[in-house]
Amino acid sequence: MTIWLRSAFAASCLVAATVAGADRASAQTVPTIRVGWTVPAEDAKYWMMKRPEQFPNLGKTYKVEWIQFQGTAPMVQAMVAGALDCSTQGVLSLGQGAASAGLETYVVAQHVGEKPGGFSVYWAVKDDSPIKTVKDIKGKTVGINVLGSGIYGPMAMYLKKNGIDPEKDIKLVEAPFPTQEDAIRSGRIDVGVLNQPFASRAEAKGGLRKLFSIADGVPNVVHIVEACKKSFVDKNPDLAAMYVRDLTTGMGKALANREETLKIVSEVFKAPAAVFEPFYFKTNDFARDPGAAPNFDGIQQLFDIYADVGMLPKKLNAADFRNAKIVAPLK
Amino acid sequence: MTRLTSIPGLPPLLACLGILVVWELLARWYGLNGLPPASQALPQIPHILSDKESLIDMGESLRRMAIGYGLALLIAVPIGLWMGRSRYAAAFFNPLMMVIYPVPKAALMPIIMLWLGVGDASKTLVIFLGVTLPLIYHSYQGSRAVEEKLLWSASAMGLGGFARLWRVVLPAALPEILVGCKTGLVLALITMVTSEMIARQAGIGNIVFVSLDLGAYDTVYAMIVIIGMLGILFDVGFEVLRRRLVGWADSPHTIMVGSA
Incomplete structure (x- = not known):
């Protein structure tokens, strides 16, 4: 046992030293x-x-x-x-x-x-949703990729233009882009935000309808x-x-x-x-x-x-x- | 039923099959993108394992894990043994352990990144921190439990402090230390993945988190299975090593899925 014990200890030292030595530490001659x-x-x-x-x-x-x-x-x-x-x-x-x-x-x-004419990040609802225009989202649950993300500003601006206070009139729910489509379809949120490639995937599957996009409020x-x-x-x-x-x-x-x-x-x-x-x-x-x-x-x-x-x-x-x-x- | 469970390897196999069936049924029932059926995710495994870049990524992660684990062994085991034999060392290190223990190591990553940059060092440190505590704790407990008579005998035979620690305490505490090593191995695997959540150059995170960003859930689930398989491999390998080292000790402390 003692030989085994010592061998194992020595081996662990050797492995750690060897692996550490093999770490990338090559001298850089090129900037x-x-x-x-x-x-x-x-x-x-x-x-x-x-x-x-x-x-x-x-x-x-x-x-x-x-x-x-x-x-x-x-x-x-x-x-x-x-x-x-x-x-x-x-x-x-x-x-x-x-x-x-x-x-x-x-x-x-x-x-x-x-x-103009290209893709703009957009918020979508289910085809059969009672939400027909942006004004209908008052009191609804709205998805956002990250609270306070880059697209929140243009969205907030657009909602304000339409008489909706994004902090009081809607319930914002944070969910990463890949999960938004599922969240809309399953009814966990009323409105979800779609980015590429998820928008393209959702469109191919059908059943969702664009409500408004960033470009509607802030172009370019x-x-x-x-x-x-x-x-x-x-x-x-x-x-x-x-x-x-x-x-x-x-x-x-x-x-x-x-x-x-x-x-x-x-x-x-x-x-x-x-x-x-x-x-x-x-x-x-x-x-x-x-x-x-x-x-x-x-x-x-x-x-x-x-x-x-x-x-x-x-x-x-x-x-x-x-x-x-x-x-x-x-x- | 008793006969079935006594067949080596059958219970874990049945458990795995059961999980796969439940997974398949749930995925088909809910029909969510985020939960692909097992029949869709599992075929990704051979694709991943036959892709050279993916293998390099996994190799890089395992290399960091080996360094973090190796360093933790070298540092934590002596500290634990020392704590077990010196009340001053125990009084010094115990409060530190209490403070560090509940802190989620992966959550330290952004701060560690500020100290050590975004390269291997910060990820290796997270793995090291994740492994260190169970190693110290079990080494400490093993060292404390060493019979005083053994140490008296060693002293009577002229062994000094370090020699007693090396030749008496370490072998006697080894079964308990190896329990810590086994727990540490699992934690090393977990922290290996989480350490790559924020930044990485190469590693398993390249596959897991990029697939997650793209909503490629079949790949994500396939990677979860691969990581699980790695865990089983490590566990089985470790158990073989443990038996060679401390086969004389009684309880095997088995926590792996197994029936042998």
Whole structure:
């Protein structure tokens, strides 16, 4: 037993030491950008991740350390903590980071937003629901992905325009996007919010009816952008420029080759391409600028809305988030 | 009935089949996207296990788990043994344990992320914290229960403090320490997954949480089954090791599903 005991103890020491030693601690000779990403709809980044050989500088002149996050808010924390240089951000998380945590960033590119004729996040009811117009939702249970999320501001604004106080006249229930369809169909909520790919899936199944969308109240909403810390960009302008140049190229490649983009998205999400086929880059998808150019007017519009509804403690100026030289499109 | 339950492996097999049947029926009854039938989820398992990237993800998670678990063994067991033999050590560490014990370790992740960044270190620390407490507690209890006569004899034979701890207390406390190791193994598996909830580069979380975000519930449930299978494998492997190490001890402290 004693031999066994000692061998086991020695083995455990050896395993711990070996595994710890094998941890990634390779010396970096090429500058590396630490980038946070999330799902979905960051096609330029997905191309860079999965087809790096198509970007001449990537992996040679500079490297990207990709770190996946569950949502944009933790990426704000990580940027504040100095663990990330750039990340995907919603306009609200960006504003909250700036106003509450003093996070100074530049918006260097835009992933997706809305434009007339394209997809707009919408609230739906069952086909046979007595709710016919937005005014009928008084006293009803309404779904939202996250209380205080980026889409809450435009929704609150739209409801107020229609004489409904979102804080008093409805019961808001938090449920992640993937669960909203089930919640509507099972009657747990009267109205639910649908985003892609869940909207497309629900539409294919039928039985739900669109009640109102974000675009009904606020047109051209900006959903997700790429933000880099000012300190990082100011200290490493060439490195940041290379990254933004590749984001621009990546967006171009994504839009130019839908079939390959679907493959890449499928690889990233480990989900069949059929999940994305019904809407990706179609008229029922979000809008993407071919050069990944940020819509600073759209960002300003959202900053103002968030400040008006009390989601931001102060007014912010979108121009403060712009670096004239390092912003997509960058060739 | 008694005859059936005495067939090795049959009761857990029947339990698993029962769960699958209930799962299948409930899923078909409710017809929710969020609860796919077992017949839809289980076929995803071979797809996941034959995908190279998924295997790399699992390997990365298990690597972190091994580091966190290994470090916890190296640090927690000596502390527990020391606590059991020194009332000063017990007086010092016990209040700390009381404070740390109820804190959900995964909830510390955002704070740990601020200290250690978003890489492996923060996830490994969460696993380490999750495993440490049961290891300390059981090592402490095992060490306390060592008969004084053994230690007196060892002292009489000229063994110093550290040698007594290494050559007398550790072997005598080993059955109890291994109970802690077994509990720790399960907790390591749980914290391994939860540590990847917020941020990750590679790991099981890549599959579980991305599928959850996309509403790909068949993959989510398949991954839950895979993680459960990993737990069973670890448990069975650990039980083999335990028998080799402390087969002389009486109670096997079996908590796994098994009939042997």
